[in-house]
Amino acid sequence: MSLTSSPLLEQLIEALRCLPGVGPKSAQRMALHLLERNRQGGRNLADVLAQAMEHIGRCDNCRNFTDSKLCQLCLNPKRDRGLICVVETPADILAIEGCGGFNGSYHVLMGHLSPIDGIGPEQIGVDHLLQRVSAGDVREVVLATGTTVEGEATAYFISERLKALGATVTRIAHGVPLGGDLEYIDGGTLAHALSGRQRVM
Amino acid sequence: MSLTSSPLLEQLIEALRCLPGVGPKSAQRMALHLLERNRQGGRNLADVLAQAMEHIGRCDNCRNFTDSKLCQLCLNPKRDRGLICVVETPADILAIEGCGGFNGSYHVLMGHLSPIDGIGPEQIGVDHLLQRVSAGDVREVVLATGTTVEGEATAYFISERLKALGATVTRIAHGVPLGGDLEYIDGGTLAHALSGRQRVM
Numbered sequence: 001m002s003l004t005s006s007p008l009l010e011q012l013i014e015a016l017r018c019l020p021g022v023g024p025k026s027a028q029r030m031a032l033h034l035l036e037r038n039r040q041g042g043r044n045l046a047d048v049l050a051q052a053m054e055h056i057g058r059c060d061n062c063r064n065f066t067d068s069k070l071c072q073l074c075l076n077p078k079r080d081r082g083l084i085c086v087v088e089t090p091a092d093i094l095a096i097e098g099c100g101g102f103n104g105s106y107h108v109l110m111g112h113l114s115p116i117d118g119i120g121p122e123q124i125g126v127d128h129l130l131q132r133v134s135a136g137d138v139r140e141v142v143l144a145t146g147t148t149v150e151g152e153a154t155a156y157f158i159s160e161r162l163k164a165l166g167a168t169v170t171r172i173a174h175g176v177p178l179g180g181d182l183e184y185i186d187g188g189t190l191a192h193a194l195s196g197r198q199r200v201m
Numbered sequence: 202m203s204l205t206s207s208p209l210l211e212q213l214i215e216a217l218r219c220l221p222g223v224g225p226k227s228a229q230r231m232a233l234h235l236l237e238r239n240r241q242g243g244r245n246l247a248d249v250l251a252q253a254m255e256h257i258g259r260c261d262n263c264r265n266f267t268d269s270k271l272c273q274l275c276l277n278p279k280r281d282r283g284l285i286c287v288v289e290t291p292a293d294i295l296a297i298e299g300c301g302g303f304n305g306s307y308h309v310l311m312g313h314l315s316p317i318d319g320i321g322p323e324q325i326g327v328d329h330l331l332q333r334v335s336a337g338d339v340r341e342v343v344l345a346t347g348t349t350v351e352g353e354a355t356a357y358f359i360s361e362r363l364k365a366l367g368a369t370v371t372r373i374a375h376g377v378p379l380g381g382d383l384e385y386i387d388g389g390t391l392a393h394a395l396s397g398r399q400r401v402m
Contacts, residue, residue, distance in 0.1 A: 005265045005272035005294070008253050015249040018242030019220075020234045021227065032292050033221045034250075035257055035266055036311070041219030042254040048216040050247035052209050052232070053240050064206045065236055071206030091233050093206070110237070 009035075061132070063108040063125055065090050073097075073106060080104045082139040084132065086158060088112050088146055096144065104142070107132070112145060112154040124154070126161060133165050140168040147174055210236075262333070264309040264326050266291050274307060281305045283340040285333065287359060289313050289347055297345065305343070308333070313346060313355040325355070327362060334366050341369040348375055 009031060016027035034042035058064070059071035066072070073079060073093075083104030087093055088111060096102050109124035121127070133141060141162055145151035159169045175193035176185055185193075210232060217228040235243035259265070260272035267273070274280060274294075284305030288294055289312060297303050310325035322328070334342060342363055346352035360370045376394035377386055386394075 005260065005263075005274050005291070006257060006267045006269075007273070008249075008257055008268040009266055011249050012253040015242075015246040018235070018239055018246055019231045021230070026222065028292065028295060029222075030220045031253070032266075032290070034219070034254065036290070038219055039254050041216075042250055045216040045219055046247045046251035046254065048209075048212050049235075049243055049250070052213040053235065053243040053247065056207060056209055056236055059206065062206075065210055065233075066207045067209040068207075072208070073206050089233070089237070090206070091229065094229060 058110075062106045063110060063128070064093060064106060078103070082137050083142070084129070084138055084140070085142045085144050086129065086155075087144050088151065088154075092144065104140075109145070109154065112148075112150040113157055114150055121157070121161075126158060129158070130161060130165065133162060133167050138167045140170060143169065143171045259311075263307045264311060264329070265294060265307060279304070283338050284343070285330070285339055285341070286343045286345050287330065287356075288345050289352065289355075293345065305341075310346070310355065313349075313351040314358055315351055322358070322362075327359060330359070331362060331366065334363060334368050339368045341371060344370065344372045 012031045013024070013027045016022055016030050017024065019027075022030070034045075052067075055067045056065050057067075059066045059074055060069055061074040062071060064071045064073065080103050084107050085096065085102060085104055086107045086109065087096070088109050090108060093106055093108065107125070107129045111119050111124055113119060113121070113124065129141075132138065141158075143155040143158060145155045145158075155171055159171075162169050173196060174189065175196055176182065176189065182190070213232045214225070214228045217223055217231050218225065223231070235246075253268075256268045257266050258268070260267045260275055261270055262275040263272060265272045265274065281304050285308050286297065286303060286305055287308045287310065288297065289310050291309060294307055294309065308326070308330045312320050312325055314320060314322070314325065330342075333339065342359075344356040344359060346356045346359075356372055360372075363370050374397060375390065376397055377383065377390065383391070
């Protein structure tokens, strides 16, 4: 579109569209908002964004995003290193940290096995995970990959590779979510909830 | 929140929230998306954003955003300088340019009269508009401020000031929008549509 009064403004609107969920109208609104009302915020965003794109890499231990050699979670002496939770993405870590129910360390696959896209065991760092488990005193590995077909296949593959190393391997529970009304739950979830039933008394 | 593995990532998530309509969850999704899948896009955005915040100013003629002295619309020799459309914001210009029905020039108020917020005639550049009208061969000024109370008051104020200068002053038509079903149109709009009725034969 060449509707704007300034080529630089057009470039800015176009550049904002690299953000997920931002179409031409939102990008235009964002650009004009920053120019009209929040130049300081825009300058700060440009600065932090440039730094982040340059300096954020992967943690040497858990493959999570970090701006130093090891991430804050791996550096934290209060975290349990004998318990490793395997997740697909850094967003999963944020979700698990947000629930407050986990105090172990992580291993981030950055995806899941997908041979058709060329994503094999090396791409998701399975050997690195096996090294960690065999090197340290890891008691348990929790597989928290997604409950999609690919997530399940990835969890199965990793559990098979971990078998020989002696650590307990667990999978997060599948079942009815809190507040879930049985009537509206899909059949697959219900079947999982029934087969995974637990004794209460 | 101190859930992330990296202070820089936290800063990035916080900085992204300066964008309108972006809350903590969207900001997190945007930051992780750029880091995982589009670092080049992120670098480009940082670069263009920094330039835009520094170099985009106001056009000397119409007060629209531009990165040079005069904006692209004012520089365009094909635009009719005898017709000035007065709008509240640059976004209004984009909307009018998008409809393709206008070939004149603009005057951007960058707001509307609002004495309670300290926005008087100087802040919206009324004197500058009067100068343009009295200096050049301006035949007509179209008042395209919003149809809010403030927009109407601003249009009235400007029309009063323009009275003495001899140019025709018009206001955009208020009425039923295209595709509008009379049943669902509010009373104020209907009353305007009736009082502004035009002869067809």
